[in-house]
Amino acid sequence: MARQLLELCGTDPARRFSPYCWRSRMALAHKGLDAEVVPWRFTENASLAALGGKSVPILVDGDATLTDSWDIALHLDQYYPDAPALFQGPPETYRFITAWTDTMLSAGVARLIVSDIPSLLNDAGRAYFTQSREKRFAMSLDQVTAGREARLPEFRASLAPLRRVLTMQAFLGGAAPDYADYTVFGTFMWARVVSPLRLLDADDAVEAWRGRMLDLYGGLARAVPAMET
Amino acid sequence: MARQLLELCGTDPARRFSPYCWRSRMALAHKGLDAEVVPWRFTENASLAALGGKSVPILVDGDATLTDSWDIALHLDQYYPDAPALFQGPPETYRFITAWTDTMLSAGVARLIVSDIPSLLNDAGRAYFTQSREKRFAMSLDQVTAGREARLPEFRASLAPLRRVLTMQAFLGGAAPDYADYTVFGTFMWARVVSPLRLLDADDAVEAWRGRMLDLYGGLARAVPAMET
Numbered sequence: 001m002a003r004q005l006l007e008l009c010g011t012d013p014a015r016r017f018s019p020y021c022w023r024s025r026m027a028l029a030h031k032g033l034d035a036e037v038v039p040w041r042f043t044e045n046a047s048l049a050a051l052g053g054k055s056v057p058i059l060v061d062g063d064a065t066l067t068d069s070w071d072i073a074l075h076l077d078q079y080y081p082d083a084p085a086l087f088q089g090p091p092e093t094y095r096f097i098t099a100w101t102d103t104m105l106s107a108g109v110a111r112l113i114v115s116d117i118p119s120l121l122n123d124a125g126r127a128y129f130t131q132s133r134e135k136r137f138a139m140s141l142d143q144v145t146a147g148r149e150a151r152l153p154e155f156r157a158s159l160a161p162l163r164r165v166l167t168m169q170a171f172l173g174g175a176a177p178d179y180a181d182y183t184v185f186g187t188f189m190w191a192r193v194v195s196p197l198r199l200l201d202a203d204d205a206v207e208a209w210r211g212r213m214l215d216l217y218g219g220l221a222r223a224v225p226a227m228e229t
Numbered sequence: 230m231a232r233q234l235l236e237l238c239g240t241d242p243a244r245r246f247s248p249y250c251w252r253s254r255m256a257l258a259h260k261g262l263d264a265e266v267v268p269w270r271f272t273e274n275a276s277l278a279a280l281g282g283k284s285v286p287i288l289v290d291g292d293a294t295l296t297d298s299w300d301i302a303l304h305l306d307q308y309y310p311d312a313p314a315l316f317q318g319p320p321e322t323y324r325f326i327t328a329w330t331d332t333m334l335s336a337g338v339a340r341l342i343v344s345d346i347p348s349l350l351n352d353a354g355r356a357y358f359t360q361s362r363e364k365r366f367a368m369s370l371d372q373v374t375a376g377r378e379a380r381l382p383e384f385r386a387s388l389a390p391l392r393r394v395l396t397m398q399a400f401l402g403g404a405a406p407d408y409a410d411y412t413v414f415g416t417f418m419w420a421r422v423v424s425p426l427r428l429l430d431a432d433d434a435v436e437a438w439r440g441r442m443l444d445l446y447g448g449l450a451r452a453v454p455a456m457e458t
Contacts, residue, residue: 087318088318093318093403093409094322095401096409097326099390099391099394104390162325164328165325172324180322180325
């Protein structure tokens with residue numbers, strides 16, 4: 001059986017925008033592994049349930065089915081130990097940057113770009129997404145992102161830890177990227193695919209790193225259609 | 230020559246409060262190493278210069294002199310490879326949590342406790358500290374910490390990534406502490422030694438972790454005189 005990765009997409013199956021799916025797609029590339037893109041759209045829950053999952057990404061790799069990006073990364077290092085490691089030390093030591101990405105970075109990005117997402121979705125997806133996110137934020141999505149240009153300096157200031165590391169070394173993993181890079185980069189890919197808003201200044205060390213990430217593996221991430229101009 | 234660690238202290242030499250010195254003191258204990266405390270006070274720059282340094286901690290370990298907490302940690306893993314590793318993977322992968330601690334955590338703690346520090350210092354230290362920090366903050370230290378109780382909820386919210394990891398595992402390093410734990414803990418020791426302000430809720434996972442850190446190595450950190458009650 002061919003290796004398959006279920007990835008969230010918009011009406012256009014090429015427009016893959018889930019931060020978590022990007023972690024897994026980049027992790028596969030890091031290991032030198034290919035996987036068929038299986039486009040998945042919001043509300044298509046039957047196909048998840050058939051695989052025993054509740055969300056994407058889901059990786060089907062031979063007899064193994066992994067239903068979470070973290071488990072996918074662990075699986076890849078365990079099953080493909082001869083390829084470069086995603087985790088250069090115990091995976092537990094990568095929990096902090098994952099938690100920072102989930103609780104701080106992605107939350108900050110969401111407040112800048114969430115209203116750009118509905119127009120990329122089909123009718124069912126748009127209804128689901130808008131309703132569930134408006135409930136989460138307790139306001140309309142346009143209200144969430146209102147005045148976003150004025151809030152960019154605050155967002156950029158929140159990237160101080162990232163910026164400090166990336167002025168010292170090329171990647172979070174050191175001289176080469178590792179799973180920490182893919183974790184953080186997933187959130188920037190999410191923004192790039194769905195939103196025309198420029199999150200970063202051109203001379204920001206984080207922006208230079210983002211460029212290096214977009215170039216990895218033959219420009220894998222750069223090739224995906226994006227709203228970023 | 231006995232191993233020596235220069236550590237910042239108040240008028241009372243037992244009151245050691247530098248977050249960076251605590252990183253090194255805990256790192257030594259992690260390696261099972263003792264080191265004489267050499268008390269150092271603000272403005273005593275001649276003793277630093279004599280060792281080729283500009284700030285504390287400074288570790289003198291036989292022929293080696295290390296003038297920075299990061300270099301001390303690297304030295305300890307390199308010179309004592311048989312003792313448990315401080316860095317469980319490449320040190321580069323610990324740069325992010327170090328940068329987060331320095332740019333976000335310590336900055337947040339400073340805005341809550343910095344005005345408590347001058348009263349612990351001798352005349353020369355108090356003059357130096359007050360003047361240099363008031364210049365940095367561009368306001369009086371009392372103004373910096375004004376209304377601090379009301380700002381505690383915001384500070385506690387900023388610990389979300391720490392909290393998430395510490396609900397999943399006992400230490401940032403996993404089942405046992407590593408240099409990531411000592412890095413973050415140093416900032417909490419700074420607060421504990423100088424300020425009566427309770428930074429954390431009693432039922433916070435971060436507070437439970439802090440208790441475990443205080444208990445390490447026979448209660449090494451807990452034994453130091455503290456303003457925390």
